[in-house]
Amino acid sequence: MAADVAEQPAGYARLLEPEHANAIAQVAATIAERRPRHVVFTARGTSDHAALYAAYLTEIRLGLPAGLASPSAITVFGARPDMSDALVVGVSQSGGSPDLAEVLRVARSTGALTLAVTNNPSSPLNEVAELSVDIAAGHERAVAATKTYTAELLALLMLIEGVRTGNGVLDAPERAALATLPELAARTLADPTPGELASRYRFARRLVTTGRGYAYPTAREAALKLMETSYLPALAFSGADLLHGPLAMADPDVPVLAVVGSGPGGTAMREVIARLGERRADVAVIGPADIDGAAARMPVPEVDERYAPLLDILPLQQLALSLALARGEDPDAPRGLKKVTATR
Template sequence: MTAEISEQPDVLAGLVAARADIAAVARSIAARPPRFALLAARGSSDHAALYAKYLIEVLLGLPAGLVSPSSTTLYGANPDLADVLLVSVSQSGGSPDLVEVTEAARRRGALTVAVSNTPSSPLTGVAELAVDVRAGQEQAVAATKTYTATLLALYLLVDAVRGGEGQDVRDIGTLARRTLDESAQGVARAVDRYRFADRVITAGRGYSYATALEASLKLAETSYLAARAYSGADLLHGPVAAVDEETAVLAVTSAGKGGAAMHDVLDAVASRGADVLTVGSAAERMPAAVRIPVPETAEEVAPILEVLPVQRMALGLALARGGDPDNPRGLRKVTKTR
């Protein structure tokens, strides 16, 4: 996990260099304009799919939703998907439910796109179009480089559909390296402060909600923490009542509308005595016990960077708590569900 976190700047730079391949897929999508988009995924890829949902809704102005695979695999639902774009996101491309959903959607008229780190996977084989995230083999169970590469691939795809040329991510490899280097001390402080935490809430708004979800998953699977993710808005709609002095709150706060919307959330949890950690390009402007800033980018690009110190924190906490982040108990690299 340590090595694969460190590989990310080079992986991201390499993916930007291969943008032409993704742009070719985008041209095929633009030639068949969809009436709306659906996204199918599991695990970390589901968080990447949520990020893509925001991209599609905000940048393309299209309705977008997340698929419930069991609607197809368990209940045999047969909706009309003519003129629909289905994007299936899977690092391994091997989960039977995603393969079945993609096959079924293609039969029902959808334009299907597989976004995967495994070009020879079953998922890629059944989709009409494919995007290779080019992260290289990932051995650690906890996804790190495949997650950020998937985010970037999805951004490049959506940006190219709208006619963009990836300008906001042209230096993403350099920015990722800066993020890892400059956040090291803040991560170390966070690990020291939260190594004995029992309960963690992660929260974000907008594009950064995906990062909050991924942060919760990483803390749970590597450090066995009771971590729960919320949209900042949903946190205020009831769950904030459970926040107290024993609660650690990891708030993802990058510059932009989503980060600005987190001010009320942080005021609420702080008033209840929570110990707050902020991560993101707006972190230093937020009330918190520990702040981990990252370089500022366009808001829609921020999740690619803001998750990097979170990955390092999950790794550090796992080691500090005596765990083995490369071999979390009860988990395998590829999980096959139906």
């Protein structure tokens, strides 16, 4: 897991190379030409969080309605929704889960444009999709996904911004901003704070993660990593949903990891931090600036809020790794799990 985490700056650089950037641009241009009226994502596990990030991007940047499909509606209940005029995107590191392939097969049969975003260009998901994007993350050693998750984020970002331009080619300012990501990721991973904070949560019985907007998928992915590697019950909430009831469980014995960026989502989170402070909750912030009411912070560089998920998750991956080791667990081989999970 440590080796996989460390490879992420190189993974960003690889996807930004002309070979992969041009391939994504061609797919984006095809999608723009087809002019879908809405976008449906389908995924499982970690990839579900990447799909959620892409759904936010789609609605905010493209102005198209977007949502996440429930594969069981098709595979278990036999539904055949009309997906004509839709773009249906399957996101999966392995592309090997039968239910995701079935969603794309049904969607394509009803007139949808289908796309597979995977780390395995020869996967069953790719075979049923009309278009495909290779996230080019390379072999991932650990069961808990890290570098494939961030490669999915970047590939989806490049794809959606390419659709926005209409010809698949990113604007010059966008290319310049993305070119800084490998160095920013390396700087983030070099910070020792996550390892130092691991002892803070060694004996925690449960934990809450939270964020709003683009940060919400990060909160969900962080909770999953903590559960996978440390077997620590972790509940993920959007900042808004946290205030609608779950706030009642917040107290000094329930640590909170809050992703707070510098954009509109981060601004909205400040009220959440204040309310958590009223409950005397132990809050650690992941973000570029100290926040009143937070007891600790895992620093990340300040970037456009669209890019922040590609950096914010890095210290949380490191925290999950360090915490698992501190609790005497093996993060490379979580009990009961395997690399490819096939669901129907």
